[in-house]
Amino acid sequence: MADTPGASEPSLDEQIAAYQREFQDLDPQVEKVVSALSRLNRRMNVAYGRQTAELGISNAEWEVLKALVLAGAPYRMGPGDLAKRLGLTPAAMTHRIDRMVAEGLVTRERDESNRVRVIVGITEEGRSKWLEAMRMATVFEEDLLQDLSGEERGRLGEMLTRLLRRVEDAQPDAGGRLSDLD
Amino acid sequence: MADTPGASEPSLDEQIAAYQREFQDLDPQVEKVVSALSRLNRRMNVAYGRQTAELGISNAEWEVLKALVLAGAPYRMGPGDLAKRLGLTPAAMTHRIDRMVAEGLVTRERDESNRVRVIVGITEEGRSKWLEAMRMATVFEEDLLQDLSGEERGRLGEMLTRLLRRVEDAQPDAGGRLSDLD
DNA sequence: CCTGAAGACTTCAACAGTAAAGTTCGAAGC
DNA sequence: GCTTCGAACTTTACTGTTGAAGTCTTCAGG
Structure with a gap:
C-alpha cells in the first residue's frame, strides 16, 4: 500500500482510467474534456472564494x-x-x-x-x-x-462558446435554477 | 422596453460588454474564456441534475x-x-x-x-x-x-488540462473543501 | 366604489451543509 | 495492565436554501 496516502483526488488520467475500467464504452477524449472542465471550474471557485473572503x-x-x-x-x-x-x-x-x-x-x-x-x-x-x-x-x-x-x-x-451555444439551444430555460453566475 | 423580457441571463457577449463598460482594464479574450467555462459548467450540472432526477x-x-x-x-x-x-x-x-x-x-x-x-x-x-x-x-x-x-x-x-495543471500547482491542497467531483 | 385576480415580496417549516464538541475504540508508554 | 493520546465517526447547534403558504399592493370590471 504505497500509493494511497489519503483518499484525495486522483489525477485526471487515473480517473479516466478508472472510468474505462468500470464502464467500457466510454470515449476517453470526451471524458477528458468533460472532467477537466469540471475540475477546472471547481478550482476556480475555490480561488474566487479565497479572494472574496479576504475582502470579508x-x-x-x-x-x-x-x-x-x-x-x-x-x-x-x-x-x-x-x-x-x-x-x-x-x-x-x-x-x-x-x-x-x-x-x-x-x-x-x-x-x-x-x-x-x-x-x-x-x-x-x-x-x-x-x-x-x-x-x-x-x-x-x-x-x-x-x-x-x-x-x-x-x-x-x-x-467553449460553441459548446455553450449547443447546451443553451438544447436547454433554453435560462431563467431556471441555474445556480451561480459568472 | 422591447429587450428586457425578464431579467434572465444576458448573452455572453452582452455580459462581456457590460464588464468592459464598468471595468476598463479587462482583457475581453480572457474574460470570454472564463465566463464561457463558468456558464458551460453550470449548464452541464443542470443537465446532470435532470438526468439523475429521472432515476430518483x-x-x-x-x-x-x-x-x-x-x-x-x-x-x-x-x-x-x-x-x-x-x-x-x-x-x-x-x-x-x-x-x-x-x-x-x-x-x-x-x-x-x-x-x-x-x-x-x-x-x-x-x-x-x-x-x-x-x-x-x-x-x-x-x-x-x-x-x-x-x-x-x-x-x-x-x-484545459494545461490550465488545470496551472491551478493545481498554485493550489495544491486537493484534500481541501473543493465541492463536487467529476 | 368595491370586489376579485394577479403580481411581488416575505414568512415559515423542512432539509442539507459546516464547525465544534462528544463518543468510542485502538495503540503506545510507564 | 492502566492510562493517556489520537483517530474515526457521530451529535449538536447554527447557517443558508428551498417550496409552499401568507401578506400587501395594484389594476380591471361590475
Missing part, C-alpha cells in the same frame, strides 16, 4: 454585487429580478439581501411609484468591494491563462 | 456512487475517505450516508478488525443506478461535443 464577503454576496454593477446605471434591481439572475428562489434572495443590508453592501427601499416593489441598490462600500474583487479576479484569471498564447486563447474561447 | 436520486447521491465505483473492487470506502474525496465535512457525509442507506443505495457496516471504522459499500441497486446515470451522461456529453472534430476535441482537452 462571501462568493454569494459577490454575485449580488456583480449583478448590480453589470446591470449598469443606476445600479438598481428588484429582488425578483436579482433572484432570476442569480438562479435562486425569491425567498433566498430576501434573506441574502437582509444580510447584505446589515453589512452595508446594498440598500433596500420601496418603489414609491409602485409600492409593492422593492428596489435594491449598491452602496459605495459595495461598489468598492466589487471593484477590489474584480482586480483580484482578473489577476488570477490572467495568471491562469498564462501558458496559452493569444492565438490559443482565441481558439479556446471560440470552442 | 440527487446529484449528491450520484457523486457518492461514482466515488465508490471509481474506487474499484471491492467498492468500499470509509466515510472519512468519501468525505475527503467529495470535498465535504465528515458530518455531512454521515447524514448523506444515512439517507442513502435508507434508500437502499449503499450499505454501512462496522469494520470488525477495527471497530472504530465504518465501511460503506454499494448495493446492487446503487450500482445499477450509477450505470444508468453513466449511460445518460455519456450520451449527453457526446452530444455536447458533437460540433467539434476529433482533432478539436484533442486540442480542447489538452488546453
Whole structure:
C-alpha cells in the first residue's frame, strides 16, 4: 500500500482510467474534456472564494454585487429580478439581501411609484468591494491563462462558446435554477 | 422596453460588454474564456441534475456512487475517505450516508478488525443506478461535443488540462473543501 | 366604489451543509 | 495492565436554501 496516502483526488488520467475500467464504452477524449472542465471550474471557485473572503464577503454576496454593477446605471434591481439572475428562489434572495443590508453592501427601499416593489441598490462600500474583487479576479484569471498564447486563447474561447451555444439551444430555460453566475 | 423580457441571463457577449463598460482594464479574450467555462459548467450540472432526477436520486447521491465505483473492487470506502474525496465535512457525509442507506443505495457496516471504522459499500441497486446515470451522461456529453472534430476535441482537452495543471500547482491542497467531483 | 385576480415580496417549516464538541475504540508508554 | 493520546465517526447547534403558504399592493370590471 504505497500509493494511497489519503483518499484525495486522483489525477485526471487515473480517473479516466478508472472510468474505462468500470464502464467500457466510454470515449476517453470526451471524458477528458468533460472532467477537466469540471475540475477546472471547481478550482476556480475555490480561488474566487479565497479572494472574496479576504475582502470579508462571501462568493454569494459577490454575485449580488456583480449583478448590480453589470446591470449598469443606476445600479438598481428588484429582488425578483436579482433572484432570476442569480438562479435562486425569491425567498433566498430576501434573506441574502437582509444580510447584505446589515453589512452595508446594498440598500433596500420601496418603489414609491409602485409600492409593492422593492428596489435594491449598491452602496459605495459595495461598489468598492466589487471593484477590489474584480482586480483580484482578473489577476488570477490572467495568471491562469498564462501558458496559452493569444492565438490559443482565441481558439479556446471560440470552442467553449460553441459548446455553450449547443447546451443553451438544447436547454433554453435560462431563467431556471441555474445556480451561480459568472 | 422591447429587450428586457425578464431579467434572465444576458448573452455572453452582452455580459462581456457590460464588464468592459464598468471595468476598463479587462482583457475581453480572457474574460470570454472564463465566463464561457463558468456558464458551460453550470449548464452541464443542470443537465446532470435532470438526468439523475429521472432515476430518483440527487446529484449528491450520484457523486457518492461514482466515488465508490471509481474506487474499484471491492467498492468500499470509509466515510472519512468519501468525505475527503467529495470535498465535504465528515458530518455531512454521515447524514448523506444515512439517507442513502435508507434508500437502499449503499450499505454501512462496522469494520470488525477495527471497530472504530465504518465501511460503506454499494448495493446492487446503487450500482445499477450509477450505470444508468453513466449511460445518460455519456450520451449527453457526446452530444455536447458533437460540433467539434476529433482533432478539436484533442486540442480542447489538452488546453484545459494545461490550465488545470496551472491551478493545481498554485493550489495544491486537493484534500481541501473543493465541492463536487467529476 | 368595491370586489376579485394577479403580481411581488416575505414568512415559515423542512432539509442539507459546516464547525465544534462528544463518543468510542485502538495503540503506545510507564 | 492502566492510562493517556489520537483517530474515526457521530451529535449538536447554527447557517443558508428551498417550496409552499401568507401578506400587501395594484389594476380591471361590475
